[in-house]
Amino acid sequence: MTTKLAIIYYSSTGTNYQMAKWAKDEAEKQGAEVKLVRAPELAPMEAIEQNPAWKEHFEATKDVVPEAKVDDLEWADAFIISAPTRFGNVPAQIKQFFDMAGGLWAQGKLVNKVASAMSSAQNPHGGQEATILNIYTTMYHWGAIVVSPGYSDDAIFAAGGNPYGTSVSVDGEGNMKEDVEGAVRHQAKRTLEVATKLNQ
Template identity: 50%
Template sequence: MDPVNVAVIYYSSTGTVHALAHAAAESAEKAGANVRLRRVAETAPPQAISANEAWGRHLQETADVAEATLDDLDWSDALLFGTPTRFGTPAAQLKAFIDTAGRLWQQGKLADKVCSAFTSSGTAHGGQEATLLALGNVFYHWGGIMVPPGYTDPIQMKAGNPYGASHVAADGPPGEVSLQAAGHQARRVVEVAAALKAGRSAV
């Protein structure tokens, strides 16, 4: 059986979600998946970016990360979406990308993909669960198969978020617990997607 194809698609303004996405991509690769790590296009006005030194610096540092396209969605067996919280909802940049996927949805090409999501917020309880649940609404419409991390690994008892890996940016860059939680989530996604792919090929 061919390996599972996993697209890790994210938006990150200052690097927190990028770090979680990178950890997820590495873990998925170690689990045997073909992985595409993709960032969505930056749509914020230049004056907003230039007003935040960390934002502008991160944009330059990740210029070599390929931008997500609809082909990445079509290619994938499993999707991991990452976004910072924006008032309890996904960032507009990620939502703008999602909103371009209507053609694939109409063709039924987004159905039956394994889907999961991760996030960060500026403060503790700053909308993390609401953001992940909001992305769940997208997966429901697509007919995706949602795979949260739950409490399926001891790291989740430390990370504490069964909906998806998350981090509080005010605590600094993601540390060992947050990165391990993102890695566990990605492994779980790969394992479930591989089992589904094997089952379908056996039918």
């Protein structure tokens, strides 16, 4: 049976979108059926328009990447969730999406889904680890099986050594400071390997 992976991300300025796209590319190479979906934007246009990079990214993706639906959670065997830090926590857009899953959760339909998370911040210690752990808290409540990378591949060291999930820092221009593509690809592959074993 083909393993189904939902990659759910939120991104204001493109970093987490890029990580999500690397994960999608790798998962498809591994033979998974992949849905790449974005948490619906909640910010008002006045706020988005004040930040040219945010506006540009929003316009570039709004008609290209489908919005995440709770049905995607039911459909998937595994999730990869990628979100920038907001003061060490998840963006409201991701939290709102999680909060929409109450019905599925109450019916036990999220139990034994495989989950793994990625994050970014402006500073190297700006809250990436806390953000990933906050995502995992929700996953534990769902009864999902969290697959963290640990130190299971050399690519994790090259990316900065975050064992909870791939994370990156971004400079003032929005460029990624660490080389995380290999770690993202490894995380996607590992998540799928576990999900595929569970689905056998």
